[in-house]
Amino acid sequence: MRNLSPALILAVALAACSSEPESPNSAAPVDATTEATEGATVPAATPTPLSSPTPVASPTAAPTPAETPAPGKTLALEGLGALRIGEAVPRGSGWAERGAQIDEGCRTVSSPAFPGVYAIVTEGKVRRITVGQRSDVKLVEGIRVGSSEQAVRQWFGGFRAEPHKYEDRPAKYLTAPNAASGDPAVRFEIGQDGKVSLIHVGTMPVLAYVEGCA
Template identity: 65%
Template sequence: MSQRSDTMRQQAFLTALSLALVLGACSQGAKEPEGETSGDAVEQGGTVPSGATQAEPTQAQATPASARVLGLEGLGELRIGQPVPKGGSWAERGAQTGDECRTVSSPDYPGVYAIVEGGKVQRITVGQRSDVKLVEGTGVGSTEQDVKKWFAGFREEPHKYEDKPAKYLTAPNAASGDPALRFEIGKDGKVSLIHVGAMPVLAYVEGCA
């Protein structure tokens, strides 16, 4: 009889031990997975835990790099062959020389101005103090060799106001009337001005004057 009681007590102990192990495993499985951050919770539709903050967008994210790149189509919101955008930062500033030809500039683009004729932007000029560049990386201060490395076959003309080696370098397609590139090279052999626009305005040597 005593042996049978001992056997029953051992079975009860083993049963209780097994139950405890099962409950313990369930408790461990209910824990939040390690490595989940507040950002993960937000991405999955949850809320940010108290005290946690979401990362603020950086300046690079807020301002696209393309805004500082000059292309044949234009610069930023300013487009060759289109009117000056209303409500934007581009506007007439200072005295104007006439009604037919007007110039506009923007405080967002120091050293840059555009020529407007017939109510449309005909040329954009990048000058000193400007960090605007072409997509190839060419900008004011680049050497003539840098220009010719990217833009072969440009037509050379003597500069109107400066001695050699100052010159104009104009894209071969400019005569077609399509938007084209024109560089002004100073007597130091470096780019002093970059123009993008359509002829004949592209070749104006004194702006609207």
């Protein structure tokens, strides 16, 4: 073999070094906006702002009845059990006139099955049902005699307040704003203790009577 000169050997070595592939361990440029986590590239964390985000309005939750009325013990705009506003007293229902009646044109009826409750009848039809003391009858909302005025207003906002005829403030009447429409409506009597003393359901003008048939 022909002897190579030292200069030629050096030139060959330099050429071989410059043609080697790049090492797999060579560091690649890293994007400033990303960081590697277990081989996966994920966005870099964004700093949490110190100010609170804009609040998202949530719907107002309806109040929950404190207690569900027992079947047959629920007073509604339509009436109470078989006793219906705007209809005659049903035969065989247990509702009947009891005690002295002061007006031939206006009668009151009651039932042993509903102590503390009476109804006013005019022209042969039920015009109002009143729930008083000793009664366990409730509205579907759970409001009953003894409930607070605050509980009433929670369910029945916008009711018209009027001074009570026989009791000093804060006693009052709270009447549905649509009572004058001729449709059945609700009226509460609030005592001086701030609690419901009577609940009336019926049609005007009988709904606003303050002494039974008067």
